[in-house]
Amino acid sequence: MNNEDADLCCCEYYDIFNERNHILACFCNCVDLDEAVDNIVRGRKVSEQNRNGLINTMFDRLRVPWTGGARPVAFDSILPVFILPIMFAIASNSLWWTVFAFSTVAMFLLLIFNFFVRTIPKTKFFLVWTITSTILLYFIFEFVVIPFLEILVEENIALSILIFGFVMCLYLTKLKANQSTIVCQNEREQNLLLKNVEGFYACNICETKVPDKDHHCVWFDCCISRHNQCLFMLSLFFAVTALLYSSNLTLTSVCHPFEFIKTILLPDDCSDVYYQFELGLAFVSAIYSIMVALLLLLVLMQQMLLVSLGIPQKEWHKLPFCSKLCLGLNTPRPYNRGLIKNWLRITCYKQQKYTSINRNV
């Protein structure tokens, strides 16, 4: 935009009028705001133009500090950053508050899911939700559960390794998704006939063509295809184990535990957890972890089943209910190459092989 970009401090930016601005001055120098407030005070109606200008300015000024100038953030993207901590804080008060907060947020998610997917499909809301949950749960564990002095160092390290595994797999999944789409774009430049190449599918959210697309994962904000399906399942596995392990450690710390088998502890009496805020917060985070872990476990099992059957997830959704009950065995499965080959396909994917097929066409 400007050559002076390097001179910007982390809180400065160029606004919609291409002028230098500072995020602390977000309420200053807004003609539309002044006029709107003026009109409201005088009991007059706020004009349409005024309102639009106000909304535009608001979205422009909603920024986070960043090196080389403040970056704008979308309103929908930062919602989880507020929703999740508020939900945890409210839920920590009593059992009824927990039920209330969790059910409200679950309902909100169900409603907003379809809304976002239809109206703003490129939203980062779900990815930010994933990241915020991960960070929040990790912080609660490290700074609320660990100070109870009941977790051993090696248990903490084991959990950290699981979380690190999840984060790395998530990162690599997204990286591979980006790489595969870039490859396709280059191919498209060379070969305009690519539209008809079998195996490539358009993703209307990523707005690119993805080879061997399985489905688009909103929570990871990327397409899952043959390239990264293995990593995707690995990250699900790490997430499920990390969530279950951390919730077990947390619950046995805040509740009364008993020895299940040998050294495995399970909680048996959690009646005292809402007595203290920290205990309640830890308990609520554990409950959230268990619920998320169960959902992810379902997704992981569905993925494993579909890979074994050789049905991509987008095809699975098109199947009639009866066929789903029969695990799709009664319908033609053009992608099926046998149980072992299906698994080898996603685990031993080689880029080289794929481009050679393209050239043959």
Place this chain on the structure above:
Amino acid sequence: MLTTCIQLLCLTALFVAVYFPARHARHYEYVAQENVLKEIVLNNHPHFSNKPNCTYEDIVSSSHVIQVSDITKQQNYIAPLFGGEFIPKHCVPLIKTAIVVPYRNRTEQLNIFVNYMHKFLQQQQIHYKLIVVEQNDTLPFNRAKMINIGAQLAMDSNYTCLILHDVDLIPLTKGNLYGCSKRPRHMSSSLDTFRYNLPYLKLFGGAVAILSDQYENVNGMSNSFYGWGGEDDDFYNRLEAKNILPYRFAPEISKYTMLMHKKQPKNDRRFENLKWSLENIYNGLSKLSRKYSVRLENLYTKVIST
């Protein structure tokens, strides 16, 4: 280059801060189960009875764990002497222990505790007495002072070994011999509410065994800790100052369960008191007022402080 160094340094600092050992439950040194009997102090006085001495090898080597669900069951035990004292009949006991239990307002727990402990202790073939010390005023609970009173009473009646025991702790392993060792011993090192881990190395509360002369040597516990917490750490400081370092026995024979109860309000001044811990060493057994009454019940001796 410089920024990389700073980033690395920050990362290392963060790593150390997160995995710092003192933030976690600790691993600790302990006396292995096979060496436990060598550490126990036995009173091998010559005697003129035709009964044999009691033996403790079987008890100490036992690895039996009692189920938590069996605690509240009615236990079959021989009725102790009036005042909760028991002397084994068929052999001469080499261990004479007074179990001092500070107590207030937990009748249900006391009943479970007394019922369970008689059965548990009679299996060990030791001479013991249960002393329950009740605080009878409106001040916050002063655990240490109650223990001092009970310990004073026990020492007056020539008990050489004191076990200072919370009413909500129930020993679960038969190998946990209720006698004193050469050094003071932290007995409840493997407690279920702490996930059978030890929160910190200097923990010296819950159930503790100490010889009477050691207890007298450090002037008992401090009388100035009202409310929950601090008095056990202060007691540890006193022992450390006199170079009588406590130790622990193997966790396999130190399992305890805690009876559930509502948590008590914490003593906000406990850190303040703790800071003056060693200056206050004169405030203990020697400063104890002798204002208490003793009542002999069927199953225990009840001391009521006034």
